[in-house]
Amino acid sequence: MQRDTRQRRAIRDVFMSVARPLTPDEVLEHGRRIVPSLGIATVYRNVKALVAEGWLSEVKLPGGGLRYELAGGPHHHHFLCRTCDQAFDVDLCPDEIEEMAPAHFQVESHELVLFGRCEECV
Amino acid sequence: MQRDTRQRRAIRDVFMSVARPLTPDEVLEHGRRIVPSLGIATVYRNVKALVAEGWLSEVKLPGGGLRYELAGGPHHHHFLCRTCDQAFDVDLCPDEIEEMAPAHFQVESHELVLFGRCEECV
DNA sequence: ACGCGATTGAGAATCCATTATCATCTGGCC
DNA sequence: GGCCAGATGATAATGGATTCTCAATCGCGT
Structure with missing residues (x-):
């Protein structure tokens, strides 16, 4: 075991x-x-x-x-710092996001990533 | 040359x-x-x-x-088919997207990816 | 405390994407 | 047509992430 x-x-x-x-x-x-x-x-x-x-x-x-x-947390996205390469959580999500797919495409999930500098690296 | x-x-x-x-x-x-x-x-x-x-x-x-x-095309995002692994363009983009970062984080760019099945693989 | 089987950790091995090597080929200029 | 430096393509080499190997270690039930 x-x-x-x-x-x-x-x-x-x-x-x-x-x-x-x-x-x-x-x-x-x-x-x-x-x-x-x-x-x-x-x-x-x-x-x-x-x-x-x-x-x-x-x-x-x-x-x-x-x-x-x-695992098991609420839906969220991520911020990736270009300087220190650390990833952070982003709690918001535009709600119309999965309606953007081309016609006849089935969307199952999505990922949104913001790139930039985190608080430490600004 | x-x-x-x-x-x-x-x-x-x-x-x-x-x-x-x-x-x-x-x-x-x-x-x-x-x-x-x-x-x-x-x-x-x-x-x-x-x-x-x-x-x-x-x-x-x-x-x-x-x-x-x-290169040189207008701002857009991508759709990645989970079945055939082909990537496609998605022309739309929610405009409030870069305002979602945590406080004191500087956003330089973003990437949005939809996952699912493309027209061929539905 | 004992014993055994699961777990660990160091290093080797593997996997995959990309790049380097090098003999051969070929575009572009005479 | 002929030259030759840049380009090609088969293959080997590389680099980074992940997994495997195996002897040593250590939970945990008894």
Whole structure:
């Protein structure tokens, strides 16, 4: 059966305290403040498992690789800082957004990304 | 100096006739209908050169690698078909979109992507 | 405390997109 | 037609993200 390890607990704590989409490297960096020996393979394994059990969801932003965030939250979008490459949540969403598709196209979901400089990098 | 080769002409023709963002592989596939010997390295080289001279622009969509489209067109967004993975243009754009950022964040640009099934794949 | 099977972590291996290499080919000028 | 530097194309090499391997470690039920 699945065991409750320090590493897995640390990874969950990271997502709960940081509250924004994180790359595996960011998870590693934050997680090592809790469990210094944490390895990247463990991050990938646990993130994958947490996605499978529905606790995390994948966030695909233009450009780089996948990020992950707590699943189950309300609909929202993201802001990607061009300077520090951190992603942040954006709570608003224009409601007419899915009516913009070409005729005869079926829209299933959408993603809106703002690019710029975050508060720290302005 | 730069020479006007069959391959480069074919690649330009592909973008002008297809009129949607293309991956290098899609450019190769379409280009081979014009110049069957076309190689992927030539596609990458020419696409890169066409971006450098401002004739093409890069399109970064969530997930996979880069796509390219004719530069200089009006502001627009994209639709990505989950079934055939082809990208299409979406001409509309909600105008309040860049006002959604968190306070103290500077927005420089934005990207909106609709996901679903294109006309062919419905 | 014991034992075992799940988990970890370091490094190797893999995957995929892109770029470099280099012998061959070819546009454009004479 | 002939030259030759730029261009091509097959293949190898690269780089970055992710996964695999496997010996060592460690939850957890007994």
